Amino acid sequence: AQKITQTQPGMFVQEKEAVTLDCTYDTSDQSYGLFWYKQPSSGEMIFLIYQGSYDEQNATEGRYSLNFQKARKSANLVISASQLGDSAMYFCAMREGRTGGGADGLTFGKGTHLIIQP
Amino acid sequence: EAGVAQSPRYKIIEKRQSVAFWCNPISGHATLYWYQQILGQGPKLLIQFQNNGVVDDSQLPKDRFSAERLKGVDSTLKIQPAKLEDSAVYLCACKRGVSYEQYFGPGTRLTVT
Numbered sequence: 656a657q658k659i660t661q662t663q664p665g666m667f668v669q670e671k672e673a674v675t676l677d678c679t680y681d682t683s684d685q686s687y688g689l690f691w692y693k694q695p696s697s698g699e700m701i702f703l704i705y706q707g708s709y710d711e712q713n714a715t716e717g718r719y720s721l722n723f724q725k726a727r728k729s730a731n732l733v734i735s736a737s738q739l740g741d742s743a744m745y746f747c748a749m750r751e752g753r754t755g756g757g758a759d760g761l762t763f764g765k766g767t768h769l770i771i772q773p
Numbered sequence: 774e775a776g777v778a779q780s781p782r783y784k785i786i787e788k789r790q791s792v793a794f795w796c797n798p799i800s801g802h803a804t805l806y807w808y809q810q811i812l813g814q815g816p817k818l819l820i821q822f823q824n825n826g827v828v829d830d831s832q833l834p835k836d837r838f839s840a841e842r843l844k845g846v847d848s849t850l851k852i853q854p855a856k857l858e859d860s861a862v863y864l865c866a867c868k869r870g871v872s873y874e875q876y877f878g879p880g881t882r883l884t885v886t
Binding site (some may be wrong): 688 | 866
């Protein structure tokens with residue numbers, strides 16, 4: 656089974672609108688972390704936001720927020736007031752187990768290609 | 774602080790040839806990762822180092838891929854012999870201590886013809 660599922664291969668959104676990128680995950684670990692990364696056409700992976708499995712509040716970083724629904728195993732990224740520069744690939748990723756507790760590499764989804772239209 | 778450095782940025786080789794990629798992580802970041810990103814997919818972890826020791830290499834195709842991290846700083850990933858399906862971007866990432874954030878380098882784009 657896929658550990659990270661991103662069901663939206665591509666999305667077109669009007670500039671200044673809010674956008675939600677979907678991510679569901681599958682793990683039997685109690686301790687895990689969820690990440691969102693942005694990958695522009697230049698190729699670098701840019702960290703956006705992190706949510707720990709024990710964090711009670713949804714993470715926020717500027718225009719980015721993570722809608723964490725633990726029972727549904729979903730970790731959707733919300734971008735408020737989208738900008739043209741937000742056009743990129745967006746990847747959801749998961750770290751199983753505790754960070755620093757040994758093997759803590761990330762498992763990534765297939766990504767969503769977001770295009771912001773003027 | 775300087776970011777993660779990788780070289781070369783691009784490499785084209787023929788199948789059955791060998792190739793090596795180099796990564797210099799951020800100073801003080803003890804954990805280093807190599808990921809493979811095939812076109813149209815998310816990155817896939819190949820190997821994780823903690824200082825100069827291997828923590829996880831369960832997804833490394835050990836018949837053709839090898840990696841080392843001498844002195845716990847720079848790392849080299851080698852493919853020998855390369856296959857067509859090895860065409861991908863190879864990303865190096867690092868992190869400090871028990872921090873959760875991984876910092877990625879610009880990647881090396883490998884094309885095998």
